Amino acid sequence: MKTRVVVLGAGFGGLELTTMLSAAISERVDLTLIDRNDSFVFGYSKLDVMFGHQTPDAVHVPYRHIVKPGVSFRQETITAIDPEARRVTTGAGTYDADVLVVALGADYDLEATPGLSEGGNEFYSIAGAVRLRDVIPAFSKGRAIVGVTSTPFKCPPAPSEAALLLHDHLKTRGVREGCEISLVMPFGAPIPPSPDTSRALLEAFRERGINWVPNRLVRALDPARRVAILDDESEMPYDLFLGIPRHRVPDVVAQSGMTEDGWIPVNPLTLETRFPGIYAVGDVTSVGTPKAGVFAEGAARVVAGEIIAAIERGAQPPGYDGRGFCYIEFGAGRVGSVEVQFLSGQPPTGTYYGASVALAAEKKEFGASRRARWFGSNGGS
Ligand SMILES: Cc1cc2nc3c(=O)[nH]c(=O)nc-3n(C[C@H](O)[C@H](O)[C@H](O)COP(=O)(O)OP(=O)(O)OC[C@H]3O[C@@H](n4cnc5c(N)ncnc54)[C@H](O)[C@@H]3O)c2cc1C
Numbered sequence: 001m002k003t004r005v006v007v008l009g010a011g012f013g014g015l016e017l018t019t020m021l022s023a024a025i026s027e028r029v030d031l032t033l034i035d036r037n038d039s040f041v042f043g044y045s046k047l048d049v050m051f052g053h054q055t056p057d058a059v060h061v062p063y064r065h066i067v068k069p070g071v072s073f074r075q076e077t078i079t080a081i082d083p084e085a086r087r088v089t090t091g092a093g094t095y096d097a098d099v100l101v102v103a104l105g106a107d108y109d110l111e112a113t114p115g116l117s118e119g120g121n122e123f124y125s126i127a128g129a130v131r132l133r134d135v136i137p138a139f140s141k142g143r144a145i146v147g148v149t150s151t152p153f154k155c156p157p158a159p160s161e162a163a164l165l166l167h168d169h170l171k172t173r174g175v176r177e178g179c180e181i182s183l184v185m186p187f188g189a190p191i192p193p194s195p196d197t198s199r200a201l202l203e204a205f206r207e208r209g210i211n212w213v214p215n216r217l218v219r220a221l222d223p224a225r226r227v228a229i230l231d232d233e234s235e236m237p238y239d240l241f242l243g244i245p246r247h248r249v250p251d252v253v254a255q256s257g258m259t260e261d262g263w264i265p266v267n268p269l270t271l272e273t274r275f276p277g278i279y280a281v282g283d284v285t286s287v288g289t290p291k292a293g294v295f296a297e298g299a300a301r302v303v304a305g306e307i308i309a310a311i312e313r314g315a316q317p318p319g320y321d322g323r324g325f326c327y328i329e330f331g332a333g334r335v336g337s338v339e340v341q342f343l344s345g346q347p348p349t350g351t352y353y354g355a356s357v358a359l360a361a362e363k364k365e366f367g368a369s370r371r372a373r374w375f376g377s378n379g380g381s
Helices: 012-028 045-050 126-138 158-172 195-208 293-312 357-375
Strands: 003-008 029-035 071-075 078-082 087-090 093-096 099-102 107-109 142-148 179-184 210-213 218-222 227-230 235-237 240-244 246-248 278-280 323-331 334-341 349-356
Touching: 003 012, 003 093, 003 293, 012 029, 012 071, 012 099, 012 293, 012 357, 045 126, 045 158, 099 293, 126 240, 142 158, 142 218, 142 235, 158 179, 158 195, 158 210, 158 240, 158 323, 195 210, 195 323, 195 334, 195 349, 293 323, 323 357, 334 357, 349 357
Parallel strands: 003 029, 003 099, 029 071, 099 278, 142 179, 142 240, 179 210
Antiparallel strands: 078 087, 087 093, 107 246, 218 227, 227 235, 323 334, 334 349
């Protein structure tokens, strides 16, 4: 009898898990991967799309390219998860699992920030990034704010990257002098676990005249008066608002009874939920690492190791080490990097690698290697 493994969500976590299980034990598992979309998009591609560096078509990697032994991909919307029965319902049917892995990521709640939909923009969804392709080129004068509206949020360096790339874009168009850029963040430093990375970013903001507003969230926008209202009730006027919306688990996860305080709690070493035979990886969890693709991928590798060990009756793999790295766009074709480690019960630590053209090439290779591994030798193109 093959083990029925059902993986919910074909993002960073789901794709890595599926790839590892297929490579190691395809003949022993019946693996179903379910996602509502027809294609995958790297989170960082949204920055490329919003500034017109890439077309939306170019950043979508179609799931139809997934041809892996033992794996069947279903493009279906998951409508219910019954964790007691390990049964999943979609718009097209039901799936019973021996092992269930929830990798459904985080959704956005724009309505949680009054005025954001009417008077601002977000760049965290692909639809928001596509809309900004027309909005940003029309901004030539006035005040721009990149603002975080709540925590936690995906990819903590992304707001800093958006501010730096906006500077580049305005400079290239010759309109930077007539524009102000402010960055509103809920932390005292851009990347709290890594003082060196924070210092490099603060220096980059200073050199480029970007106004850094620490320890604040944007609570609301007043579109009529064109002001952002911060969590201390102070106000900042704006002509262009680029927001990071409130994050939450997808509705189907919220309704499943698996969450506590908004996210799925897991054992930080094994990624097991409190339901037997059910794991959760990536942004949908409260494991304590940043909500970023590399961490979802690392967690998926641990879960794959555990499923393989259980099926093959092998040794238990080492626990999740909470280690990951993020690339940081500094503009002008240069990319920095920060390697961080989040171990349960200890303060996180981080190491900074200075921005360079070489790291920009490494980031490209990072994307290309995932495309090749997850989607086959043609990399989904
Ligand atoms: C602007 C920006 C820049 C970023 N830059 C980086 C970076 O440089 N490096 C990095 O590591 N991370 C980066 N990230 C973060 C990264 O994209 C996410 O953290 C990562 O994708 C999380 O992986 P995941 O597997 O948990 O979820 P996801 O990759 O979000 O996958 C979840 C999947 O579940 C599917 N799904 C959800 N609900 C349903 C449903 N009801 N039915 C069916 N399918 C469903 C979705 O369609 C999606 O494909 C960035 C994010 C943003 C927004």
